Amino acid sequence: MKILLMSMPDCAPHFNAKRWKAPNLAISSIAGNIDGHDVYIADLILRRERIADTVRELIAKYCPDVVGLTAMSFQFSTARRIASLIKTINNNIKTVLGGYHVTLMYREISESEEAAPFDFFIRGEGDLSFNELLEAISGKRIMESVPGLSFRKGDGFIHNSPRSLEDLAKIKIPDRSKRIWKGYQYYGFKLDIVESSRGCVMPCNFCSMDKMYGKTFRRYSVDRILSDISNAKQAGANFIIFSDDNFTLDIKGFESLCDAIADAGHNDIRYIIQASSTGIASSDTLAEKMARAGFRIVFLGIENVSEENLRRMKKGNIIEKTKLAVKRLHEHNIMIVGGMIIGNPNDKEEDIARNYEFFVDLQIDFFADQILTPYPKTGMRDELLNDGLITNTSDYSRYNCFWANIKTNYLGPEELQFLRWKYNKKYASYICTTPAFIKNYPLAYYYRQYFRRPFLRLKNRLFNNNFSEMELYKRDMAGAEAMNTFF
Template identity: 80%
Template structure:
């Protein structure tokens, strides 16, 4: 059979969609574990400006018997429209939905019109499950024998038992050779995604990771990780993002991986990871090993400068450990993307402002400032619903941390939205001026400082001085609204 696997084009408005074009690891991993079929991978992030035309071209060229779609909650509306289009053009094609939204919301989907264009749903890990589904479609086994799938019978779905977590030793490395297009990038670097572990045991109540993997942590073998890195490099990558939710849950394993990357010569490229302040500061030797291995950027879960908000988020009082983590990472010129969550229940404007000031005082290199989002099935969602603070309960297309779907006890959603814009604008000239950034990217710093910024300063004087702050805000929000309008 011909199998076409699609990832969605939706991108959170925080990101520059022209410079941030990542491949989807899930569909690459599924492709690596499909046996005996022709499989093609289409990351629609590379075709954002012409989605409908691209789908028509793909169906015509590859004549798929099965179309698989992977979607997060904010991408689900797009996935449904694409599946509707597939069915309208080639009604005999079977459609399969997987990913976080399918895993968390399959009951709700299947009891509504949302499930209309889908024949199958994969819940949980799809790496091996998808191939088992193909065997059933091929008549080699029964659908009822496959844990983790839901399948349509007439106008209703049958939900098989939940799938146990996979034995990671059985999952082959992703098949990157079947990607239809090239062009994955991160600000000029050729980007790819690799994983070294799955799951997280931390208690954060704003995260839905435990609904995919439970409160578990599993690590791939170092040999397998090195093989995956080598494969990504062979396919052109010179910048790798590790998809692990928390890279510092196993410090000894992390240090051993750093040593192995260095010994294998894979420190000739750059890596980004996500980590916790507690984990980063729990070893005196870790950060030096990271620097030698090529780890250049750490997404650090700082979240908030308020002890009260950290307790609400179930992060614990990590402020002092965060300061220490930042100090140690910067000693080795490792840049920090600081995770920030604003819009907590008792936030006023001064509380939100204090977070940005805290980040600037710490010389955090980049802001990953997110508005608290009531993701489906999270503890935080239940708390916010009980407090009457969720203002958008069901339009999940806006659940990407950019849009305000909640209010606080003092601020309305529009207030939160405006304040995020206001403080991003206030500190726009701060970004890319930190010592760590200058040491990593001196040419980019001087270009921005002595050419780009003067140019935009003159442009703003000429064209924006007559425009009110309110109008500028309105224009930026209109651009953000239009960013994921594909049909």
């Protein structure tokens, strides 16, 4: 059969798709674990401008028998529309939906009209189950024998038993050769995605990761990770993001991997990881090994400066650990993207402002300032529902940490949205001026400081002086609204 795998074009407005175009690791992994079929990968992040035409062209060119789509919660609406378009082109094409959203919400989706364009759901890890589904479609096994599969029968769906977590040793590396387009990039670097582990055992109640993997942690072998890095480099990557949920759950394993990357000569490219303050702070040798291995950016889960909010998020009082983690990373010129979550139940404007001030005091290099989002099936969602603080319970297209879907006890959703914009603008000139950024990118710093910023100030004086703050805010929000309008 001919198999077409698609990832969605939707991006969060604060991650500019012009500068950040990442391949989808899940469908690349599925492609690497399909046997005996022709497989094509279409990452629609590379074709955001003309989605409907692109889908028609893909169907006409590759004539797929099966189309697999993967979607997070905020991408589900787009996936459903693409599946509907595919069915209007050729109703005989089998459509399969996988990813986080359907894993969490398969019952609700299957019992609503939203399920109409889908023939199958894959719940949980799809690396191996997608190939088993193809065997069932080909008549080599029965549908009921595929764990984690939901399939259409009559007017409803049959939901097979959940799938056990995969033995990672059985998962082959992604097949990047099946990608039909090029252009993955991160600020001019050629970008790819690799993973070294799956799962997280931390108790954070705003995260839905445990609904995919449970409270577990599994690591690939070092040899497999090195092979994956080598394969990504052969595909052209000189910048790799590790997709691991928390890279610092196994510090000794992480340090050993750093040594192996350096010893294998894979420290000739740059890496980004996501880590916890507690993990980074727990070792006085880790940051040095990371720097030697080529790790240049860490997304650090700082979240908030308020002890009350950290307790509510079940992060614990990590403020001093955060300070130590930042110190250790910066000592080795590793830049930090600081994860910040605002919009907690008792937040007032001064509480939000204090988070930005805290980040500046720590010389955090980039802000990932997000509004608390009540993701489906999370403990935080239940708490916010009980407190009557969720203002948007069902339009998941806005669940991307940019839009305010909640209120606080003191701020409405529109006020919360405005305050994120206000303080993001206030500190825009601070970004890319930190010592770590200057040491990593001196030319970029001088370009921004002495050319781009003066140009933008002149542009603002010429074109924006006649606009009020609220008018500028509304203009920016209108642009953000239009960013993911594809149909």
